[in-house]
Amino acid sequence: MKNRNVFVLTHPQESDDRRFIVKENVFTDDRKVHYYVNNELLQSLKHENLISYYGYIVESNLILTFFDYMPAGSLQDLYNQQGQIQESKCFNYAEQILEGLQYLHSRRIAHMNIR
Known part of the structure; x- marks a missing residue:
């Protein structure tokens, strides 16, 4: 980059x-x-x-x-390998991402590089 x-x-x-x-x-x-x-x-x-x-x-x-x-890579890597991600897994990943963001925001930190 x-x-x-x-x-x-x-x-x-x-x-x-x-x-x-x-x-x-x-x-x-x-x-x-x-x-x-x-x-x-x-x-x-x-x-x-x-x-x-x-x-x-x-x-x-x-x-x-x-x-x-x-070792599993990014969500983009997973999508590129599988071509599709199950809806239930998408919700699980989204929940984990939001928990991480909530932690950052509780500390008054903006991520600035979510892809």
């Missing part, structure tokens, strides 16, 4: 039999504070319907952010 001076690459890594996602962001100095604040916020979030956040590493103008790896 490219957004002004931000480039995001996502790839699974393995460490100690645990899989996680590493997001790489390249940024200019004026965006560095934004990433520090965002990562501190992510560290404070704990909910069963949110992907777990493990931390970050900063190297020069590169920040690596570590999240839980979701």
